[in-house]
Amino acid sequence: MSTNLDATEALLKRHQIPFRVLELAEEGEKPFLLCQSNKVGEKYRSPWTNNLHPGGEPDPTDSDEIRLFETKMNHVWDAYKNLYYGHDSIGSVYLFPTDKGSFQGFFGIQKKCSSGSWNSMHLVHVDTPEENMCNYRVESTIMMAIEPETNAKATTKFDISALLSKEVTKNAKVQPSMVGSSHIENIGQLIEAIEIDLRSAIERVHVPKTQEIM
Numbered sequence: 001m002s003t004n005l006d007a008t009e010a011l012l013k014r015h016q017i018p019f020r021v022l023e024l025a026e027e028g029e030k031p032f033l034l035c036q037s038n039k040v041g042e043k044y045r046s047p048w049t050n051n052l053h054p055g056g057e058p059d060p061t062d063s064d065e066i067r068l069f070e071t072k073m074n075h076v077w078d079a080y081k082n083l084y085y086g087h088d089s090i091g092s093v094y095l096f097p098t099d100k101g102s103f104q105g106f107f108g109i110q111k112k113c114s115s116g117s118w119n120s121m122h123l124v125h126v127d128t129p130e131e132n133m134c135n136y137r138v139e140s141t142i143m144m145a146i147e148p149e150t151n152a153k154a155t156t157k158f159d160i161s162a163l164l165s166k167e168v169t170k171n172a173k174v175q176p177s178m179v180g181s182s183h184i185e186n187i188g189q190l191i192e193a194i195e196i197d198l199r200s201a202i203e204r205v206h207v208p209k210t211q212e213i214m
């Protein structure tokens with residue numbers, strides 16, 4: 001699958017793809033993705049404890065309300081990635097408040113194997129609900145990176161075998177008494193449908209390698 005080299009390099013650099021993962025032995029921690037969305041200065045914020053690493057001190061700038069919702073999202077996302085990518089995959093969600101009642105979020109997954117990795121990223125924009133309706137915009141990118149075969153001319157540590165992007169906008173219902181649960185359901189359905197579509201597109205071209213990684 002061909003892609004514009006300059007655009008690809010800019011995308012990978014901006015979002016630090018393939019993701020790096022931080023694994024800590026500290027209580028309450030689980031492995032989490034390192035990316036621009038959880039970078040605070042020279043440190044990275046854990047979505048499980050809200051602590052900054054290295055160091056382990058709490059993030060003083062975080063919002064209690066968005067933090068509580070982020071925790072719920074991470075538990076749901078953890079179950080989702082286990083279902084589709086297995087328990088050895090790593091998933092993280094990072095949320096940011098914007099205007100009153102609206103927020104943005106990063107939803108990422110990485111699955112590694114001996115021959116490469118699968119990295120999926122979804123940037124979600126959620127508007128303030130109006131009249132029991134809410135507008136959602138999801139910008140998705142999936143990259144399958146394959147370790148290159150031994151080659152004296154190789155100039156990178158991985159080959160980009162597939163890089164696909166898709167943007168979806170949808171207006172969906174929210175329950176006034178269950179806004180948070182409505183957001184979780186609506187966002188989950190959108191991301192699930194996008195990933196199924198992009199995985200199918202990649203598998204049609206890269207069936208053997210995709211099956212090995214997945």
